[in-house]
Amino acid sequence: MKLTVEGLAFKYPSRHVLNDINFTLSKGEFLAILGVNGAGKSTLLKCINRVLKPHKGSVFINEDEVFRLSRRDLAKRIGYVAQRQESSRATVFDAVLLGRKPYIQWEATKKDMEIAQNAMKILKLEDYALRYLNELSGGEQQKVVIARALAQEPEILLLDEPTSSLDLKNQLEVAGIIKSVVKNQEMSAIVTMHDLNLALRFADKFMLVKNGTIFAAGGLEVITPENIESVYSVPVKIHEIDHVPIVVPL
Amino acid sequence: MKDGLATVDGLKQTDIYQRYTAKKKLAVILLGLLIAIVAVFAVNAGSTNLNPAQVMQTIFGKGSNISDIVVWQIRLPRILAAVIAGAGLSVAGCVMQNNLRNPLASPSTLGISNAAAFGANVAIIVFGAGSIQSTSADAVAINNPYVVTFSAFIWSMAAAFAILLLARFKGFSPEAMVLAGVALSSLFSAGTILIQYFAQDVQVAAVVFWTFGDLGRAAWNEVIILAVLTGASFIYFMFRRWDYNALDCGEETAKSLGVHVENIRLGGVFISSLITAVAVSFLGIIGFIGLVGPQIMRRVIGSDHRYLIPSSALMGALLLLVSDTLARTVISPVVLPVGVITSFFGAPLFLYLLARGYQKK
Known part of the structure; x- marks a missing residue:
């Protein structure tokens, strides 16, 4: 590349x-x-x-x-992480899974979820899977969006x-x-x-x-x-x- | 190299996540069942006493002449209109709130409702589509409803197009679109007041009666048009649900995730406006459902549009169906304006949910 x-x-x-x-x-x-x-x-x-x-x-x-x-x-x-994040009422898993958006046709597949899970693992977010974004600290949110970008592969x-x-x-x-x-x-x-x-x-x-x-x-x-x-x-x-x-x- | 991401030990998080989303699916199904139950009750309720057995017999073609007319010509179209219009207005609000990045957005945000009311005023007062009816039940009537419907529709779509064109060619931001909507609303209200100021009493009465919103105006034709339009829009919105989720992360992020932000927004706002314009033109102004339906579900089910879109539609349907049934039965045989009940019933519910905050998990 x-x-x-x-x-x-x-x-x-x-x-x-x-x-x-x-x-x-x-x-x-x-x-x-x-x-x-x-x-x-x-x-x-x-x-x-x-x-x-x-x-x-x-x-x-x-x-x-x-x-x-x-x-x-x-x-x-190309994965991109903006300078400022907007935190919505979504869970960490939801947010990271969104990184699969370019690949998803109708619904996220098992593979999409596994890739999202692994991206969370790389950022050490496994224990946060069902936490809501707007209840996370700034540092945690930053990791979530990086995980999302990684899920884009x-x-x-x-x-x-x-x-x-x-x-x-x-x-x-x-x-x-x-x-x-x-x-x-x-x-x-x-x-x-x-x-x-x-x-x-x-x-x-x-x-x-x-x-x-x-x-x-x-x-x-x-x-x-x-x-x-x-x-x-x-x-x-x-x-x-x-x-x-x-x-x-x- | 990339396969590295897909092959990891254990599927713990995905399992937990799937259990979590299964709950949301269940909530959507339960809401649907609740509507079915309320709908059966709603067919029974009314000034002609029918029991559920008679209703079922009638629906399956074995009813008496009277029950045939009551069920098939009066109650069923009305109930279906409540369910479909409620669903349409609420899902339109859901998409508008997302597309315009504004929690206050609803079908009336872009001035569509006020424009429809202005259109009805033009038809009834300027073109004389309203007149006196000499029955005691209604002091006024609209003797040419199609002209009124058509005029309301044309004006509400004109309002929507004005804003869409500004967004498309002048690069209006969502914020500017909302502000332009407020400006247009005020313009159409002023136009309405001006027309009414120079009108006769009976004409003003007719037009005020029109703006109340009444599901009884829907016959099968209207119901079918509403159903086809709302159904098609719902499918479009569901196809776009991931785009809407991406938009929740902000415009730049959405773009970087492959979303054509401008096109998605123009499409969403156009279709939401169309649903609203048709519903309002047929039934009159039914406020609040489009704001409160999706906002209730956001708090109950979260902002994932995979579940928010269907559950907002169902919540809107439920709210309007319950409101209309109450409107018909509270001081029967008088039928209260449904918009009044919607707000009386929806506002406290919404205030309660606001006070309680978001549901955990």
């Missing part, structure tokens, strides 16, 4: 949000998209799976143009700030789960993040976005004090502790 984004651009009537975005992503890669609020990170995710319609550019999964796929076929290949996961509303323990747990899923299920993940250190610890590719364009992209080598200062306007130092780089604002 290879994701290719070519010349992607998006604008609202009054301003450009994304300009000329080009990158590729291979199977098993965990790409962290970094940048200040309003840099265009969320918009980029939404343009990749057509939640928003970009006004220029194209996205390919292997040879397939995303904009030529039906929504249903696209949903079988996608090739690519798009996660919009999946760890922002979580406590330290849940941040580490969720980021760890994403990393292991990407490796074990041979998916790729594109994750927008605010916590640089969390990104450095779990992601293997990085993209720094500034004013709707890619400022720098690549492996660990792009995370330099100079780049970070340019993107965030904050001077930083990078230390290494136990082989993990740590960004420390000065």
